[in-house]
Amino acid sequence: MQITRQADYAIRAVLYLSKLDPGERAATGIVAREQSIPPSFLAKIISQLSIAGLLHTSRGARGGVMLAREAQDISLLDVVEAIDGPITLNECVLDTGACVLGDDCELREVWCAAQDELVTRLKATTFSQMVPSVN
Numbered sequence: 001m002q003i004t005r006q007a008d009y010a011i012r013a014v015l016y017l018s019k020l021d022p023g024e025r026a027a028t029g030i031v032a033r034e035q036s037i038p039p040s041f042l043a044k045i046i047s048q049l050s051i052a053g054l055l056h057t058s059r060g061a062r063g064g065v066m067l068a069r070e071a072q073d074i075s076l077l078d079v080v081e082a083i084d085g086p087i088t089l090n091e092c093v094l095d096t097g098a099c100v101l102g103d104d105c106e107l108r109e110v111w112c113a114a115q116d117e118l119v120t121r122l123k124a125t126t127f128s129q130m131v132p133s134v135n
Contacts, residue, residue, distance in 0.1 A: 007083040009037045010045045014054065014079050018071035018127040025064030045083065052082035071131060077122035087122070089115045 012035040020026060028046060032039040046065055049055040056068045067074065080087065090111040091098040099105050 003080055004084050006041070006045060007080050009035070009041060010049060010079050010083045011076065013037065013042060013045060013065075014049065014067070014074060014127055015130060017055070017065065017067050018074075018131045020066070022070070023066065025058070025062070025066045027064045031065065049079070049082055052078070054078060054082060070128070072126050072128035074127050075123050076125045076127075077119060080122060087115060087119055089118070 013031050016031055016035050017026060028042055029039060031037070032042045037045075046055060046057060050057050050065075050068075054068055054074055055065050057063070057065050077087075086094075088094055090108075092105065092108050093111050093115050099108070101108075
């Protein structure tokens with residue numbers, strides 16, 4: 001399993017914004033340049049993150065993008081799912097009918113457990129944990 005490039009860019013953008021002072025905005029061009037994200041790609045990502053309630057955007061001379069919630073209230077899972085949708089390691093995790101073996105499959109339990117562990121880890125990891133604190 002590999003997250004999409006779009007989700008990776010989204011994580012990098014949110015991490016960059018997490019390092020700003022609370023309420024501080026950043027121009028999307030600066031975020032794109034600092035995080036090596038193609039600007040046109042970043043515009044789409046910011047739109048998706050804004051719709052998901054993770055970012056606020058504003059236009060104009062004093063415009064830019066900022067976190068909609070505190071970094072401690074945004075998890076890696078929030079960002080990945082805002083971009084890629086729910087994490088699914090195998091289609092049988094959500095739908096036993098997707099596999100010809102159904103409930104008799106020896107692997108389904110492993111896939112379900114692995115997915116649960118991944119989702120739990122991503123949900124427990126917030127952006128404030130990844131930003132070095134200033135003492």
